[in-house]
Amino acid sequence: MPSIFTHEFNTPVYKGKVSFNTGLFINGQFVDGSGRNYHRVSNDKVITSVSEGTSKDVDLAVDAAEKAFETTWGLNCPGNKRGLLLNKLASLMEEHTDELAALEALDNGKAFNLARSGDVTTAIDCIRYFAGWTDKISGRVIETTEERFTYTRHEPIGVVGQIIPWNSPPQLSCLLGRLHLLLRQAIRSFLKPSEFTPLTAIRMCHLVNEAGFPPGVLNVVTGYGNTVGSAISSHMRIHKVAFTGSTLAGRKIMEAAAKSNLKNVTLELGGKSPNIIFNDADLEQAVNWARFGAFYNQGQSCVAGSRIFVQEGIYDEFLKRFTEKTRSIKGPQISKIQYDRIMNYIDSGKKDGAKIHTGGERHGNEGYFIQPTIFLDAKPDMRIFKDEEDVVRQANDTVYGLAAAVFTKDVTRAITTAHKLKAGSLWVNCYSVSGPNVPFGGFKQSGIGREMGEYALNNYTEVKAVHVNLGMKMM
The missing domain is CATH 3.40.605.10 (Aldehyde Dehydrogenase; Chain A, domain 1)
Structure with missing residues (x-):
């Protein structure tokens, strides 16, 4: 029975x-x-x-x-x-x-x-x-x-x-x-x-x-x-x-x-979604939304904004605030399989030359907890971007196209950048918000x-x- x-x-x-x-x-x-x-x-x-x-x-x-x-x-x-x-x-x-x-x-x-x-x-x-x-x-x-x-x-x-x-x-x-x-x-x-x-x-x-x-x-x-x-x-x-x-x-x-x-x-x-932060963005809101986009459900989200591109003028301050916001996140992965997969990705990033800024280790001694992890100097080689053409090229340089986000106070820049990004969902000055009346799906290998x-x-x-x-x- x-x-x-x-x-x-x-x-x-x-x-x-x-x-x-x-x-x-x-x-x-x-x-x-x-x-x-x-x-x-x-x-x-x-x-x-x-x-x-x-x-x-x-x-x-x-x-x-x-x-x-x-x-x-x-x-x-x-x-x-x-x-x-x-x-x-x-x-x-x-x-x-x-x-x-x-x-x-x-x-x-x-x-x-x-x-x-x-x-x-x-x-x-x-x-x-x-x-x-x-x-x-x-x-x-x-x-x-x-x-x-x-x-x-x-x-x-x-x-x-x-x-x-x-x-x-x-x-x-x-x-x-x-x-x-x-x-x-x-x-x-x-x-x-x-x-x-x-x-x-x-x-x-x-x-x-x-x-x-x-x-x-x-x-x-x-x-x-x-x-x-x-x-x-x-x-x-x-x-x-x-x-x-x-x-x-x-x-x-x-x-x-x-x-x-x-x-x-x-x-x-799946996706490997870019989150683009321009110099003129509301920095506090950009940090809060980027934290939400990257670590929602312990990062176990198809639309996770796991690639964050920060323009050079605000890079240092963004990194400082973002690091402070992420260190308090706690939550287990769904299974040992997922835990092992993420730890293998972290090890792979280290071997490929990326630099761990924070996290990258197990959290505690029980369950499937992993410290929130931020990599710097990840490929492509440039860790920051200078202009729109540069960041759009890097953001689209992936086989996925599920989601993307743009943070800027310039409406023209927001819309033109959003239209150039190859993704099924695009957020401006927010992340991962939608509704039952809005279509959802991906470009390229993110779906049909x-x-x-x-x-x-x-x-x-x-x-x-x-x-x-x-x-x-x-x-």
Whole structure:
């Protein structure tokens, strides 16, 4: 039988007992996976046991999704009703905000306030935004001739598999999972949360049932990427896969999609984002935003502003203030794998000639804590920049293009520099702020397609052109 997760939270920010089933969620029920249960370890401590799914469970989830579409969902559940269900789910999440944030803090290792405002609240806002789209998907009438009536329909793409990363599970579960619930005729799908952070996704399944969604509309299969993720990518009855994670894994998913049924793929992948600080920037604000951009979630963010370019006139003062701000940051990495990976990058930087200004060592003797680290004299050789042309060249000198930021009081410089930078999200005098109505995605090897906003709808529909003969005669 599936395991039961039980935990007594007794912290200054949240107190309460949480208990729920940690099985797979298929056809509205919690069931044991085909694989062995695995231990969920957080900061070197076992916190619960979670069911492990396999390709067999992916088959069952697809069966349930297809059945739901033919019976209780699809044409049998109009858009306005789906909108009501989504809003009810958002309301339930609001009632359980602190619980979900506490779960995320425990599972991921991030601070409670960050999990609450950055993940859970964002997810709720996202669901409410897309609930408003449920009855607003429409096609067009296209002018051709008086003898032919031509129009388009946006039809659901089919079963969608969504593979969610570990850095912001509640937020990304909703960002990727909401679209299958809203479209006309309703897409059906399931999620695979990261094996490192499955708890919030599982807990939300209980809320999905409480909200009244029909069985099979949303299915969640926990497990590993090389089994569940691989099965999703190559499944012949899954017609789209949405993945957020590493560029390496994204390549494998795209390859499997091409080799199976040429399924539609959207990828939100890694980045090495530049943060450009000009001489005339508000220095205090630039330091605060740069700290946030580089070390949000212990640096475990796809849009992290990990390359900071500071113009020569303010370099020394910026470095002084930035160093003071970063030394107080504490927080664990998600796993030993991630801890070892970062320490290897630090060692690699040292060997390649970069100079550690501060940090670069383990913090404490327990868990996966690393001191906030600042490198100087990193490649390219110039540690500072003199003009816009120079810094734009350096900022774009990467295979990634997910995000970038510019700090300056000169509006013309801000806009012209922003337009020259090759990135999907550009911030001026701020960092990593957005909203559910704004598209998100990357250039180059940072991804394919866009999530969020109206732009995202195009990734989940097939456009059908219908031609009606009103009087044409075939000679």
